[in-house]
C-alpha cells in the first residue's frame with residue numbers, strides 16, 4: 001500500500017534535483033497551507049469535478065468556496081482534455097490518478113491531473129496550473145515523473161510522449177497551450193537521472209542549494225543556508241548604512 005506522503009514526490013522533484021538536502025530537512029515537518037496553495041487545491045478540485053463529477057463543483061460553489069474564475073479556467077482546461085480525447089477514440093483517460101515510480105524507489109509516487117493513454121501512439125500528460133507565472137513543460141521534472149510512471153505502467157507501449165502545461169491564464173503566442181514532446185527512448189533516458197537525484201538526496205543530506213525552488217520548500221523556515229543568507233544580507237545592509245553615514249559625516 002502507498003504511504004500518504006511521498007518523500008520523492010512528483011511536485012517536489014525539481015527541488016529534490018536542485019537541493020538534495022531539502023528531502024531530509026523536510027522530513028516530519030507539517031504541510032502548511034497558504035492562501036495560494038488552498039486556491040490551487042480548489043482549482044484542481046474544480047477541474048476534476050468538471051471532468052468526473054460536476055456535483056463537486058456545484059456543492060463548493062454553493063458554499064462560496066470557489067470563484068467564477070476557477071470555474072471558467074477549469075472549464076477551459078477540461079475542454080482541451082476532452083477535445084484531445086475525442087480525436088483519440090481508442091484511448092483511455094486517466095484523471096487524478098496515482099502514479100508510482102516504484103521501479104526507481106518505493107517512496108516515489110504522486111498524483112497526476114490527467115493523462116490520455118493512446119496505446120502504440122502518443123502518451124499525453126496534462127498538468128493543470130492555476131497560477132499566473134508560466135510553467136514551462138520543457139525538462140519539467142514533475143511532468144517527466146508522471147510520464148515515466150504512466151509509460152512504465154503500460155509497458156512503454158507508446159511511440160512518444162507529449163507533456164502539456166494547461167495554464168489558461170498563460171497560453172502561448174498563438175493562444176494555445178504549450179507542450180514538450182519526446183520519444184519514448186528519450187523518456188527512458190531520464191531514468192538514470194531520477195535514480196541519481198534520489199541517491200544524492202539520500203547521501204548528501206546536508207547539502208543545500210538555494211534557488212526559485214525554495215519557494216515551495218516546507219523546510220525554508222528551518223533551513224541553515226537560508227538563515228546564513230539572511231544574516232549575510234542583514235550584514236550587507238548594515239555595512240551599507242554605515243558607509244553612507246561615514247560619507248554624510250565627511251560631507252558635513
Ligand code: SF4
Pocket residue numbers: 015019021022025208209210211213214217218219220221223224225226
Ligand atoms: S529552503 Fe531552499 S536551500 Fe533550504 S532546504 Fe529548502 S530548497 Fe534547499
